[in-house]
Each structure stands twice: as C-alpha cells, then as structure tokens.
Amino acid sequence: MKIEQYRIDQHNEGLLGKHNNQFIFLKEQLGEQGIDANAIVKTLQAFQVAIPSWALGTGGTRFGRFSGAGEPGSLEEKIEDVGLLNALNRSSGSISLHIPWDIPKDADAMIQLASSLDLKFDAVNSNTFQDQKNQELSYKYGSLSHVDPKVRKQAVDHNIEVIKYGKELGSKALSIWLSDGSCFPGQSNFVKSFQNTLESLQEIYAALPEDWKVFVEYKAYEPNFYSTVIQDWGSSLLFCQKLGPKADVLVDLGHHLPNANIEQIVATLMMEGRLAGFHFNDSKYGDDDLTVGSIRPYMLFLIFVELVEGMKRAGKGSDGFAWMIDASHNVKDPLEDLLQSVEAILLSYAQALILDSKKLEIARGENDVVLAQQLLQNAFRTDVRPLVREAMLHSGGSLDPIGLFRDLKVRNGLIAERGLVTVATGL
Ligand code: PSV
Numbered sequence: 001m002k003i004e005q006y007r008i009d010q011h012n013e014g015l016l017g018k019h020n021n022q023f024i025f026l027k028e029q030l031g032e033q034g035i036d037a038n039a040i041v042k043t044l045q046a047f048q049v050a051i052p053s054w055a056l057g058t059g060g061t062r063f064g065r066f067s068g069a070g071e072p073g074s075l076e077e078k079i080e081d082v083g084l085l086n087a088l089n090r091s092s093g094s095i096s097l098h099i100p101w102d103i104p105k106d107a108d109a110m111i112q113l114a115s116s117l118d119l120k121f122d123a124v125n126s127n128t129f130q131d132q133k134n135q136e137l138s139y140k141y142g143s144l145s146h147v148d149p150k151v152r153k154q155a156v157d158h159n160i161e162v163i164k165y166g167k168e169l170g171s172k173a174l175s176i177w178l179s180d181g182s183c184f185p186g187q188s189n190f191v192k193s194f195q196n197t198l199e200s201l202q203e204i205y206a207a208l209p210e211d212w213k214v215f216v217e218y219k220a221y222e223p224n225f226y227s228t229v230i231q232d233w234g235s236s237l238l239f240c241q242k243l244g245p246k247a248d249v250l251v252d253l254g255h256h257l258p259n260a261n262i263e264q265i266v267a268t269l270m271m272e273g274r275l276a277g278f279h280f281n282d283s284k285y286g287d288d289d290l291t292v293g294s295i296r297p298y299m300l301f302l303i304f305v306e307l308v309e310g311m312k313r314a315g316k317g318s319d320g321f322a323w324m325i326d327a328s329h330n331v332k333d334p335l336e337d338l339l340q341s342v343e344a345i346l347l348s349y350a351q352a353l354i355l356d357s358k359k360l361e362i363a364r365g366e367n368d369v370v371l372a373q374q375l376l377q378n379a380f381r382t383d384v385r386p387l388v389r390e391a392m393l394h395s396g397g398s399l400d401p402i403g404l405f406r407d408l409k410v411r412n413g414l415i416a417e418r419g420l421v422t423v424a425t426g427l
C-alpha cells in the first residue's frame with residue numbers, strides 16, 4: 001500500500017487556512033523576540049528519525065502479546081510501513097534493522113524498494129540477547145562477556161555478520177546492546193566480564209569498515225537484575241574510549257535508574273564528542289518503551305536544549321547523530337504510535353530551538369535562577385505545533401498525519417492486503 005501525493009495535498013488543502021493563520025501568528029510572535037521562524041522550519045525539515053524494524057508490529061510484555069491486524073509479515077512489508085510513515089510526516093526517512101529478526105535476503109531488491117519510498121538504511125543492530133533456532137552455543141550466561149571463549153567467538157562472529165548485512169544495504173553503523181550481566185551476587189567476576197567484553201568488542205571494532213561507527217548502548221538492568229556489564233553511560237564511555245574514535249555512546253531514554261538526570265548525561269557526552277545518538281521512548285517506571293513524549297515531555301525538552309547547545313558548540317547539524325525510536329506497543333496501532341513519537345521529538349526540538357540561549361547564559365552568569373527557569377519554561381510552554389506542521393507541509397508531508405492515516409483507513413487497507421492474523425518479528 002502506498003499513499004499517493006495527491007491524497008496528502010487534498011487533505012492539506014482543507015486544513016491550510018487554519019494552519020496558515022496559526023503559523024503567521026506564531027511567526028510574528030517569534031519575530032518580536034528576534035527568532036526567525038522560517039529558519040527553524042528548515043532545521044526541523046532536516047531532522048530525520050529512523051524507525052526500527054521491530055516497532056512496526058504490536059509489541060508484547062512478558063505476560064503476553066496481543067498481535068494487531070495487518071502487521072508486516074516480511075522485511076518488504078516493514079519497509080513499506082516505514083514508507084507510509086515517511087510519506088505522511090517526511091521525517092522518518094530511514095529504517096534500522098535488527099538481525100536476525102530481519103535478515104535482508106536480497107539486499108539489492110531491498111535497496112530498490114527503500115529508495116522508491118525515499119528511505120535509507122540506518123544503523124544495523126546485532127542480537128546476542130536471545131538464542132536463535134539451531135544456534136550452536138547458548139547466550140543464557142552472556143555473550144561478548146561469556147566465560148567460555150567459544151561463546152564469545154560466536155557472538156563476535158554474529159556481530160561481524162551483521163556488519164556484512166549492513167554493508168550490503170548501505171548502513172554506516174553497527175549498534176550493540178548487550179544484556180550480559182548477572183542475576184545474583186557471586187555469579188560473575190565484574191573485572192573478567194569487563195575484560196572479556198572489551199576483547200570481544202575490539203575484535204568487532206577491527207572488522208568495522210573505514211567509514212563505519214559502532215554504537216555502544218548501555219542499560220542499567222533487565223534482563224539481568226543484579227549486575228549488567230554495560231550498565232551506565234560511564235561504562236559505555238569507558239569501552240568507547242578504549243576502543244577508539246569510531247565508537248560512541250548510544251543513549252536509550254528508558255535505560256536509566258529512576259530520576260537520572262539524562263540531560264546532564266547528554267551534555268557531558270556531547271562535550272566529549274562521544275554521543276552517537278538516541279533511542280527515543282518514554283517511561284514511567286523502567287524500560288517501559290512508551291510513546292515518546294507521552295509521560296515526561298519536559299525532560300525531553302531539556303534533553304533537546306542540551307542537544308541544540310551541543311550541536312552548536314560542535315558545529316554539527318542534526319545529521320551528525322543517529323536518531324532512532326526504540327519503543328513498541330501493546331495497545332496502540334504501531335503506525336499511529338510512531339507518528340505520535342516522531343511528532344513529539346520534533347516538538348521538543350522546536351521548543352529547544354526557540355529558547356533564548358543568550359539570555360539564559362546571562363541569567364546563569366548572574367545567578368538569576370528565576371529568570372533562567374522562566375526562559376526555559378517560556379520556550380516549553382509555547383505552542384510550537386505550527387512550526388512542526390509547516391516543516392512537514394514544506395517537505396511534502398501531511399499537516400495532520402494521524403488524521404490522514406485514519407481518513408484513508410490505512411490500517412484497513414493493510415488488513416485487506418495482509419490479513420487479520422499477522423505477527424511481525426521482534427520481541
Ligand atoms: C534493549 O532494551 C533495547 O533498547 C536495545 O536497543 C535492543 O536492541 C532493543 O531494545 C530491542 O528491543
């Protein structure tokens with residue numbers, strides 16, 4: 001299923017009058033503060049968020065999975081789904097594959113399909129946190145950190161194979177998340193686990209193509225509940241520093257202990273030039289994988305404030321980082337959910353872009369705490385939706401992606417094509 005451009009244009013026509021009024025009003029309001037709304041719209045247009053291949057089906061919990069209907073049953077269908085999202089919002093121009101959930105059997109055909117939908121292949125993700133059918137050795141007690149060198153070798157080889165798939169597709173990065181750790185005190189030797197992991201990562205690093213990066217993702221706990229080898233940003237940074245300049249830290253918003261100051265972590269990693277990018281999601285308790293911006297939008301905004309500052313300092317645009325959603329749902333239509341997530345990311349980015357950072361620096365220098373808070377909250381409380389809509393409109397997307405998705409009955413169309421009983425690969 002494909003959404004033709006004329007359907008988007010037709011839908012936009014009906015919304016254009018109201019949108020133009022709102023945009024012009026905001027543009028004037030921002031103009032009075034010396035902010036160029038059109039420049040912000042351009043910056044937003046350039047921001048692209050990768051969609052993970054595992055988020056296109058209904059996710060599960062460890063208590064069960066209630067699969068939706070019309071879910072993609074193959075990699076082709078997953079690419080088509082991301083094509084639908086990108087046609088609607090023009091901000092989801094790439095797909096990130098998880099291997100072996102989504103092995104591209106015919107890379108050329110996948111590239112052709114993806115480019116016909118204006119899509120690229122983002123980072124490829126390895127998986128040594130599950131055992132696969134016919135796998136020789138088990139990852140029950142770890143993978144890259146395992147006490148048995150044969151298991152470590154198998155996990156290293158898997159990562160090298162993932163790089164091979166990525167190369168065929170034009171990806172430029174390997175993303176590694178390890179569940180390695182222990183569930184009980186005494187179960188593993190922390191130092192040996194670290195050293196084994198480092199040696200394994202060094203072998204993978206040596207196999208990276210010249211122009212590739214490796215992203216090292218950390219997570220505090222789960223599935224191991226006593227210790228995790230790469231438990232926090234500090235451990236991840238330590239591995240990256242030991243590996244070399246092609247290794248950077250990947251921040252997944254759901255991977256921290258409660259109340260961690262993620263924006264400060266982001267600032268520090270950017271200061272060191274070691275932030276690879278993000279896995280966006282939201283959470284109330286742990287790694288809940290909820291829709292981005294659904295629970296803690298102010299935190300997301302504060303993170304973007306640091307990102308905008310960091311990008312400015314580094315003289316980099318948003319294309320210098322890997323932005324990806326990592327969430328999966330039990331109760332929502334996955335495509336509607338992803339549209340909401342992308343919109344939330346762009347809204348936070350827009351709010352951070354309108355922040356008066358010069359005034360903020362002055363307030364900080366004068367210890368004017370009240371003004372500093374006010375400046376942040378003024379930006380956060382500004383309704384920047386017209387900026388995001390204008391960006392989508394200019395890029396050929398929809399002024400109301402979810403509204404159009406529903407008007408066109410996209411899910412019904414997908415059910416007609418794929419059937420009612422479908423299960424996408426993933427967790
Ligand atoms: C682990 O919780 C994680 O965040 C990693 O990024 C995995 O690749 C992904 O989720 C798999 O669901």
Ligand code: MN
Nearest residue numbers: 217252279326
């Ligand atoms: Mn993640």
